[in-house]
Amino acid sequence: MSGASKDNNQHALNEKDVPSKRVNVNSSEIDAEKDKNSAKKVILSDILYKDSSSEESDSDDMLDMFASEEEFEKQLEKEKKKEELNVQKKNDIVENAETVENQALKDNWDDKEGYYKPYVGEVFAYKYKVVEETGKGVFSTVIRCIDMASNETVAIKVLRSNEKMTSDAKNELSLLEVIKSKDPQNQKHCIPVHNSFMYRNHLCIVFPYMAFNLRDTLRKYGAGVGLSLIAIQSFARQLFLALLHIKKLGIVHADIKPDNILLKDEKSSWIELTDFGNSFYANDSNNLPTPYLASRFYRAPEIILGLKYDCPIDVWSVGCTLCELFTGQVTFPGTTNNDMLRLIQDMKGPVPHRMVKGHITSYAAMSREAMFTEDFKFKYQMIDPVTNTPMIKMMVYTKPKESLEGVIMKSAGTNQDKMCM
Incomplete structure (x- = not known):
């Protein structure tokens, strides 16, 4: 959803919530509320786009180009996990903000049956760019995405926004993780799970794309x-x-x-x-x-x-x-x-x-x-x-x-x- 569209929807929502009876509001109270909202936006912006130079300056976290190949691979893996954690934290922050601030906009991204309505170009979890919706079942929608970090094509199973279905899907996810842990090289022909996350109240499970x-x-x-x-x-x-x-x-x-x-x-x-x-x-x-x-x-x-x-x-x-x-x-x-x-x-x-x-x-x-x-x-x-x-x-x-x-x-x-x- 574009920023303009989101602002328009919020504006319409605010108009709907205003009582028909005229109320005298002190201008100082209005200014205080504006300052409060501005501060909230600044805090969120600081969290999402904080300069990472302070973290990178820590010599313990920097990649040692002169380390042995094995040590260098370990450092790369550490950096990869750190980046994935940062992406998830950012996603959680946005998710929480949308839950608190934009609950009334939920109808814009879910249909009446609780299926998520993705759009081409949408980015899930700051990482997965939507290419197309490939199918819909009783429990979920499947979409084809590009992992922008690796340029790999993946399939994301987006569960319906339903408590029972989400609970069942978490059980499926748990089993998939056990299956993958005992087959790290993926030689046993069971689909490996790449990732999972919550997005706008939908559990999303990432798999390799199989056409x-x-x-x-x-x-x-x-x-x-x-x-x-x-x-x-x-x-x-x-x-x-x-x-x-x-x-x-x-x-x-x-x-x-x-x-x-x-x-x-x-x-x-x-x-x-x-x-x-x-x-x-x-x-x-x-x-x-x-x-x-x-x-x-x-x-x-x-x-x-x-x-x-x-x-x-x-x-x-x-x-x-x-x-x-x-x-x-x-x-x-x-x-x-x-x-x-x-x-x-x-x-x-x-x-x-x-x-x-x-x-x-x-x-x-x-x-x-x-x-x-x-x-x-x-x-x-x-x-x-x-x-x-x-x-x-x-x-x-x-x-x-x-x-x-x-x-x-x-x-x-x-x-x-x-x-x-």
Whole structure:
């Protein structure tokens, strides 16, 4: 927002706040208030633009050009951290000033749903210049920025101004920092977090910019037919390295799908697993079973059944993703959890009896109607083709109606390029 625009808005605000009744104000009181405001601006200006020469004059902080290479690198790192701290302090000062002085202007940068409205050229945290908004999800807006210090292109996830969403995002940030701390060289294919800060009451998380996801890649290069086997092998290896890494840390991702697997560019085969917003520690007792964790097409059977789940749910999601990338079709395109179970049983056969028993108990505890009877019949919820009304069809599975291998081979067909190793 330009200074002129900000002044105009403040002027309009002041006019609105003035009572209609005429009030006699002493001119000396007006002058005193002006002096007070001027002093406030001077103090803020001094803090933000204070000459750093006094700090630089300290011989302990100056870079020694004649030091050894190792010592010089340590000094550079120290200076970098000091600069980042100064930038954050300045940002905090401005943030606090805006909160106190311009709360009424909040509507100018947030929409009615709490999403931040960035504009091209805006600078976040005195460091990140906005290039464009690249996407919007349920919880956040993603914008592409230039890091003006390094000239690197980054992506900033700007959370909605919502207390619950901010709290959840802080949990995601905590997990990302743990994941990064155990993979400082970024070899485990989990998206590294660069930075985080608060900006105008929005939590912002900075990531490396990745231009594409595997959903985009599939649409562009394999729509309806899928990608080559050699590409799938590369993606599979990297995904299982990522899963192994987070499993060792006791973390469950819980939302793996093509959309959450990023590629730096079209020519790169290097992928990064992203969006840890649903993630949790496997041993966290606060994570009670819910039938709606993860995106539906990639949701493991134990989730749907309301059973206890762990790291294997990520393996299921990866399997569904890889199959989709090869065939070009969603593996289990169910419209509901009930429909998902039907499709899974069509391909994998009946749900084991012990899982059915656990499902019935779990759903009863959640006050939900079970999808199986006590004698293990599946209650398929469908629409009567004649009356067009909901009905229950009892189904008994004894074996799969089709095999996964058959689906894969059918997709490959006679396309030798696709099967090329």
